Amino acid sequence: MTATPFPVSEIVATRRPHRKDAARNYDALLEAARAAFAEHGADASLEDIARRAGVGIGTLYRNFPTRRDLFETVYADEVNTLCRAAVELADREPWAALTAWLDRFAGYMVTKRAVREALDGESDIFQACRESMYAAGGPLLERAQRAGAARADMDFGDLLRMVAGITATVFDDDAQRDRVLAIAMDGVRAVR
Amino acid sequence: MTATPFPVSEIVATRRPHRKDAARNYDALLEAARAAFAEHGADASLEDIARRAGVGIGTLYRNFPTRRDLFETVYADEVNTLCRAAVELADREPWAALTAWLDRFAGYMVTKRAVREALDGESDIFQACRESMYAAGGPLLERAQRAGAARADMDFGDLLRMVAGITATVFDDDAQRDRVLAIAMDGVRAVR
DNA sequence: ACTGTAGCGGAGGTACCCCTCCGGTTCAAT
DNA sequence: ATTGAACCGGAGGGGTACCTCCGCTACAGT
Structure with a gap:
């Protein structure tokens, strides 16, 4: 924050x-x-x-x-790119900015999954990356929530996990992945 | 079918x-x-x-x-259990039956993820299992759709992938997993 | 009880991976 | 051009996993 x-x-x-x-x-x-x-x-x-x-x-x-050193460096690289993207997206509409960022996020998930698996959360760098990413992406969700575009009863961690999980799955084709992601994002949108 | x-x-x-x-x-x-x-x-x-x-x-x-033989047998076992569960759930309300079955499905995903990774879709048994599972679980979604409880513009495969992806992810705790799954399921429900 | 056979366990050959170590090489500062 | 420090590659020792093969065991049918 x-x-x-x-x-x-x-x-x-x-x-x-x-x-x-x-x-x-x-x-x-x-x-x-x-x-x-x-x-x-x-x-x-x-x-x-x-x-x-x-x-x-x-x-x-x-x-x-150490194997860990390699993981950490690769991972930190990806996170930095992601953080930079968040800043660049700041001028779009709240909901559009959020989904655009999540798109990028999804692209970097392949690596992240491997890292998560290897580091098992017990790494200082991993912790720092998470904070950095939350600091960069969190505001995008909060902005969307304030604008009434995203439901208020969830936090950025929830959203990231959801997107991460879905994008890490094997789909028949990209169209299906997009479709499923859109359905799940409808759940995020639903403020009723 | x-x-x-x-x-x-x-x-x-x-x-x-x-x-x-x-x-x-x-x-x-x-x-x-x-x-x-x-x-x-x-x-x-x-x-x-x-x-x-x-x-x-x-x-x-x-x-x-073969390693594959072992995988296939374990997997087929799980699928059978799942299929039996679908039949037992037939008397509940459409939406409740669907979510209850997805709960069971989520429980078996750990194995499935490993299998998917190993077999890479190129197995006859895998194919047969998928069909069997669709035959068992698909009607649950269709029933919910006919009842107006679930959105009509998605199929059973979409739903399975979504749930599979989310449940395969690492969460802080079970509460978070349930929360995220509920959000995504709101997207499935949203018939507007 | 007897006995043939289905079934058992694990030694061992092969392959791969991890990680260390060191003689040779290449850069860049003088 | 010289030189020494930084950097390079890969051989090699130790470990683990895969899979085969075969002498031994214990079950089940008579």
């Missing part, structure tokens, strides 16, 4: 190296990790990630001594 | 052995597998399942030559 939505990445311990080749490897690893987590979930093989990044396994471990 | 909701287990290839000790082992394996899948998801260790069941790994492989 009071926290600024930005400093998440600065909390993360591991930092991007200064040297050119090192920085390139760091980026490649992060990108490969993102893909691997999205594909295989929490227990993607670290060796596979290094392979995909075209980097030795040793390099991976130097940058991210 | 026309299919009877019961024959699922008969489709499954592996069958319960006749001999007393063998049957006991079979049951123990199934129970251990159910627990392991619920706990560790799709990639639970087969050796661990055998250990939990107090049975040699060889016994597991004799009963279920």
